[in-house]
Amino acid sequence: MIIGVPKEIKSSEYRVALTPAGAGMLKAAGHEVVVEPGAGEGSSFPDEAYQAEGASIASGTKDVWERAEMIMKVKEPLPEEFRYFREGLLLFTYLHLAAAQELTLALMDKGVSGVAYETIQLPNGSLPLLTPMSEVAGRMSVQVGSQFLEAFYGGRGILLGGVPGVPPAEVIILGGGVVGTNAAKIALGMGANVVILERSADRMRYIDDVFNGRIRTLMSNPYNIANAVRKADLLIGAVLIPGARAPHLVTEEMVKSMKKGAVIVDVAVDQGGTIATIDRVTTHKDPVYEKHGVLHYAVANMPGAVPRTSTFALTNVTMPYALELANKGLKTAVNQNESLRKGVNTYKGHITHPQVAAAADLPY
Ligand code: NAD
CATH class of the missing domain: 3.40.50.720 (NAD(P)-binding Rossmann-like Domain)
Structure with missing residues (x-):
């Protein structure tokens, strides 16, 4: 799978969704990693650190989004990123859709599969990515x-x-x-x-x-x-x-x-x-x-x-799920992992999470 890592554009957001070590792990599992120039800068990871782990540096934002089959982000996409949405794209990030109807509708409209960090839930009810x-x-x-x-x-x-x-x-x-x-x-x-x-x-x-x-x-x-x-x-x-x-x-x-x-x-x-x-x-x-x-x-x-500490802390817990999604593809991964299945908020134009549907007043 080709995994894309865009630079975060939300104001005062300096975290990045993947560390160079994470890029190395995906690479070792046979995947391709494409990183936007400067994506890791806010967390003190230069582009060269990703390249050293086998990732390639894209020519810009558009290039990352267009080449990637799975986009890994930290914050929910902002309206200027909606233009990159397309049928079949897998988005793995914090989404907080219950409070973002415009984003929910854009994901549904373009058929993007959105897996939200914050709704992945372990059998004991805890939320490991929060x-x-x-x-x-x-x-x-x-x-x-x-x-x-x-x-x-x-x-x-x-x-x-x-x-x-x-x-x-x-x-x-x-x-x-x-x-x-x-x-x-x-x-x-x-x-x-x-x-x-x-x-x-x-x-x-x-x-x-x-x-x-x-x-x-x-x-x-x-x-x-x-x-x-x-x-x-x-x-x-x-x-x-x-x-x-x-x-x-x-x-x-x-x-x-x-x-x-x-x-x-x-x-x-x-x-x-x-x-x-x-x-x-x-x-x-x-x-x-x-x-x-x-x-x-x-x-x-x-x-x-403290973006560097936070990036390490976040990616420590997102990596196993990212690897599972990349190795098996969304459908098999969620069929085999109930916790990950709870993270799926949108799929093929439908809302697949009850609270998100209730908040958006849309069918589930
Ligand atoms: P948690 O569920 O682990 O802990 C909450 C605790 O509050 C529980 O132990 C619960 O029993 C207790 N509680 C509930 N009602 C109470 C009451 N009336 N009196 C005393 N205790 C009560 O949650 P958490 O992960 O520790 O998160 C706490 C808060 O911090 C949440 O609102 C979370 O969103 C927020 N948070 C904010 C930031 C930030 O940057 N500001 C970052 C992370 C988390």
Whole structure:
């Protein structure tokens, strides 16, 4: 199969769908890899690194899309890329079609088979191609939070780990899933006092077990949240209710009760946010705003700040599926792999995923 890797064109997107090592693996399996010039630049992979692994560098965007039988991308195609859609093309990328009707219709109209990273699902219900980005965002939330706690950035002027004779910072994390436990791990490593508020007792048992009691867990209820938030130097929002908007667990009154110069990092902002005073999404260029004396960080694409790490993390988990698709072709691959089958969102002009069909109000 010929696999094409275009350069991402979405604003502030520096990841790339394939590393040079991935190109080498596809090549070794007997496939051809065509990479757009500069596709890997944002993640510090020069064209020569792909060539060294046997990939060829295309003459431009059009050349990649026209030669490829399977296009591997990171973000959903934008309207200027729709012109390259054609019957039989296989597209393997994050698609988020439930929120993109124009793209859904373009894929259907041209008969493109769209396999979406975010709907590939393992038998235990987990979404393996979303997990690495939660790991990155969780770990990063403490890194950015500790930076904004510095006085120079408008924070309280606190060192997360304290020093002998001076207490460490209080890091309060709402939600102990992938983001929450990864945030906790870094905060603990930096010497902070860490508390996770969760609503799942089983999850708290797990956290207590793996961290050997060094992280305190508290049942997530308004009373405990209000008490914890008041003491927080760094508050991290990491709650997810699958398929629903994030609940506003922290009210404006609770934010008003926080210490001056404390920092909120609401990682769940992409699902609407867990903090009532997070009323807008911020960007890497202008990441924080101040409200009631508290710094609010609300960047929806946190992994974009560390594209090289994120590219490795993403491609580590996409590669086995990419190889399966390339080796067997879409039809055989999805017939043999139920998890991959759940990734198919469009096929031969039809929507093949129930939630996407419901969101677009189209037949499934
Ligand atoms: P997850 O499913 O692994 O964890 C969510 C946790 O929230 C679960 O343990 C669940 O029990 C808990 N929870 C649900 N309701 C709760 C409540 N009322 N109180 C306390 N805990 C509650 O999800 P995740 O992968 O950790 O993702 C968390 C959020 O981070 C999601 O909204 C995700 O989209 C977002 N995210 C954002 C970025 C970004 O760049 N901003 C990147 C990755 C993920």
